[in-house]
Amino acid sequence: MQLLFRYNWQVRDEWFQLLKRLPEEELIRERVGGIGSFLRTLHHIVDVEQAWILLALQQLPGSHYKFEDYKNLDAIERLSNSCRTEVEKFVNSWSNELEENILDDFTFGEIMRHVIAHEIHHIGQLSVWIRELGFDPASANVIGRGLHSNGKH
């Protein structure tokens, strides 16, 4: 479970670095698919993760983050880092006993995997957009990242 979260965070950070090479207008340009621009899609990835893991699964105080408050790459990266600190605590403390817990009609296990797949799917969309701009995307490989090193799968 933890491995694919670590994968998503590593890949997300690579995208933040990669997108720093693009001019601002390309980051905000409306595109087909995803949430409509690089920035909106990244913001959405960060927000959906924290909303499921912090607000929904743990019922922590908080709310969705509005894109209008995080309209540049640096702001979204800072939001990502601050949310991750909290999300990581839950992910690292995950145990199989939580799998069958229920929230609404879903098990916690389904929701955790929903969050994982959600980010990978959107990153796939970014990879098309960046190729259209003539850049290589961050690698989508799970292997070769040393993700198995801490023994949490």
Add this chain to the structure above:
Amino acid sequence: MQLLFRYNWQVRDEWFQLLKRLPEEELIRERVGGIGSFLRTLHHIVDVEQAWILLALQQLPGSHYKFEDYKNLDAIERLSNSCRTEVEKFVNSWSNELEENILDDFTFGEIMRHVIAHEIHHIGQLSVWIRELGFDPASANVIGRGLHSNGKH
């Protein structure tokens, strides 16, 4: 582990159904990103999964499937179904004791998650292409698919 494989197979089947609505020329048209067309990308998804799970992890006899031998949607769907029968046996018999087995420099656990993420990433690319054609993609949601029903996570 099994849940995200079942997710990928369900989503993949939805894509096969969806793409039957497109004219042949849109399926073979070269596009930016992925493996360059709907058909090549779907073929690649199927082939990479069987190559890792059957050839690499289990060292079963076989080889990569050449795109040239499966150049239409029906042929790729049939290939997907026949490969899945074999892949499913391994996925369903997966147990945590296999996590730390090593193939080359990678653990089996890393490789299984690599296969999962590989398909989700490519499906994200297809979702941009199909929106460009004015169609809605298959849902990328993990929740709401009844995937937790058989107790395998």
